[in-house]
Amino acid sequence: MLIVSNWKAYVSDLTKAKKLLEIAKRYARKNLAIVLAPPAPLLGLFSSKGGSVGFAAQDISLVMGGAVTGEITAEAYALSGATYALVGHSERRALGDTDNIVTEKLARALSGGLIPILCVGEEERDLEGRYLSVIREQLTTTLSSLSPKELSRVVVAYEPLWAIGKTASAAIKPNDLTEMVLYIRKVLSELLPEKASAKNLVLYGGSTEPENAKSLSHETGVDGFLVGHASAEPESYALLLKELS
Numbered sequence: 479m480l481i482v483s484n485w486k487a488y489v490s491d492l493t494k495a496k497k498l499l500e501i502a503k504r505y506a507r508k509n510l511a512i513v514l515a516p517p518a519p520l521l522g523l524f525s526s527k528g529g530s531v532g533f534a535a536q537d538i539s540l541v542m543g544g545a546v547t548g549e550i551t552a553e554a555y556a557l558s559g560a561t562y563a564l565v566g567h568s569e570r571r572a573l574g575d576t577d578n579i580v581t582e583k584l585a586r587a588l589s590g591g592l593i594p595i596l597c598v599g600e601e602e603r604d605l606e607g608r609y610l611s612v613i614r615e616q617l618t619t620t621l622s623s624l625s626p627k628e629l630s631r632v633v634v635a636y637e638p639l640w641a642i643g644k645t646a647s648a649a650i651k652p653n654d655l656t657e658m659v660l661y662i663r664k665v666l667s668e669l670l671p672e673k674a675s676a677k678n679l680v681l682y683g684g685s686t687e688p689e690n691a692k693s694l695s696h697e698t699g700v701d702g703f704l705v706g707h708a709s710a711e712p713e714s715y716a717l718l719l720k721e722l723s
């Protein structure tokens with residue numbers, strides 16, 4: 479199982495950040511890989527290559543370098559110890575990342591040596607199942623231009639917008655997650671030859687909390703979680719990781 483802890487802009491206190499890192503180290507093991515996605519300066523401060531905890535960029539720049547003040551390239555993140563990059567998180571999409579931009583960022587992450595965690599998710603669930611075509615569209619438009627080798631490195635995080643930043647009771651139900659994981663695997667299998675897509679990790683994100691983590695991980699086929707608010711408070715983070723251990 480892979481747990482990606484997306485601190486967003488929740489953490490800017492060094493004592494708290496150190497506490498969260500200690501908790502991650504305590505629970506990280508072979509079958510519970512833990513990746514932290516802190517704000518960029520903290521990533522640079524904390525990350526150590528080869529440590530038990532991995533690091534991810536919360537976003538990467540579209541630019542490849544040059545005279546662009548404030549941008550952080552995939553290469554710079556890789557150099558400061560990141561191995562993953564979130565790409566297309568809904569909070570970045572809300573600030574202007576279109577599918578075209580997401581496609582380019584995927585390419586930047588891969589060429590910069592980072593494993594992209596591609597976030598996809600529908601805004602709402604309708605009874606006619608249109609949400610499935612939203613997910614198909616997001617996956618195919620962003621992944622079609624990648625080579626099979628590149629595609630095999632991509633992690634997909636399914637993050638329905640209606641479930642983000644709420645509480646466990648508003649999160650997806652295990653049955654619905656099982657359906658979605660199968661569906662994402664089906665779409666990936668159409669993009670990748672043979673059985674290669676079975677190796678792509680599929681994560682879930684959206685109000686994963688200590689209360690629902692176990693049931694969402696059990697028999698849903700999900701390979702892990704992209705956790706936001708519950709990963710940014712020591713108490714809930716420790717409880718969550720305990721539930722998943």
Ligand code: PGA
Nearest residue numbers: 642643684685705706707
């Ligand atoms: P949440 O965020 O766990 O706070 O819902 C998940 C995410 O946006 O990655």
